[in-house]
Amino acid sequence: MDVNKLLFRVHNDVRGNLVAIEEEKDIPFQIKRIYYIYNVMEGAVRGLHAHKSLKQLLICIHGNCKVLLDDGKEKITVELDNPNLGLYISNAIWREMSDFSSDAVLLVLASEHYDENDYIRDYKEFLQFVKESEDK
Ligand code: TYD
Numbered sequence: 541m542d543v544n545k546l547l548f549r550v551h552n553d554v555r556g557n558l559v560a561i562e563e564e565k566d567i568p569f570q571i572k573r574i575y576y577i578y579n580v581m582e583g584a585v586r587g588l589h590a591h592k593s594l595k596q597l598l599i600c601i602h603g604n605c606k607v608l609l610d611d612g613k614e615k616i617t618v619e620l621d622n623p624n625l626g627l628y629i630s631n632a633i634w635r636e637m638s639d640f641s642s643d644a645v646l647l648v649l650a651s652e653h654y655d656e657n658d659y660i661r662d663y664k665e666f667l668q669f670v671k672e673s674e675d676k
Contacts, residue, residue, distance in 0.1 A: 541611040542630035543618075546597070550624045559624050561597075561649070567628060569595045569651040576647045580605075580640035587635040590660045592669065595651040598627040598637075603644030610634040612670035620646070632673060634666050 548566060551558040563571045577586060587607075598607060600620035607618050611633055618627055629635060637646065652658065660666045 541609060541614060541616065541633065543609050543616075543633060544628040545618065546626040546628055548624045548626060557623075561626070567597050567626065567649065571649045572652050573650040573654060574648065575650070576601075576645055577637075577640075578645040580642075580644060580646075582640075582642065584638075584640065586637045588661070590634045590666045590669070591631050592658050592660060593631045593652065594655075594658050595631055596629050597649040598629065599623065599625065599647045599649075601645050601647045603641035604639075605637055605641065605644050605646055606639040608634075608636040608638070612667050632666075632670060634660075634663065 546567065548559045548561060551560070561567060563569065580586065598620060601623045604619065604621035607620060607627060607629075609616050609618065609629065620627060640646070660669055
């Protein structure tokens with residue numbers, strides 16, 4: 541599965557911690573957009589989609605949450621519970637974010653601007669997309 545857990549270097553001293561992330565160096569794409577999710581209602585599940593070409597990096601910079609990843613063949617769940625842990629998600633991966641702690645802030649770095657046409661929101665369509673990509 542084309543996903544990767546990345547541990548970023550923490551610049552730690554007596555004043556506290558700092559993590560720096562540089563595009564195409566620490567993560568494998570140029571950052572065109574960032575967004576963040578917070579104040580998530582208990583029990584809420586977000587995501588429930590895949591992207592045709594978008595690549596993203598998720599970091600839970602405060603609190604914790606879980607991410608289910610599915611490439612159409614296998615499913616894995618990754619817990620994001622550390623501000624220096626990044627989860628790289630390539631395109632064509634179904635994702636579901638859940639189990640947000642009430643204090644969770646999920647930061648997302650994205651390789652493209654927002655484009656609703658890049659979304660696959662139907663799971664059956666997603667499986668079809670994976671199959672068609674393989675047939676090419
Ligand atoms: P949505 O895709 O439902 O979020 P999630 O992936 O967490 O389930 O997005 C929520 C709303 O925000 C929806 O109306 C689209 C809008 N939105 C933007 O305008 N720009 C963005 O970059 C993103 C990710 C969402």
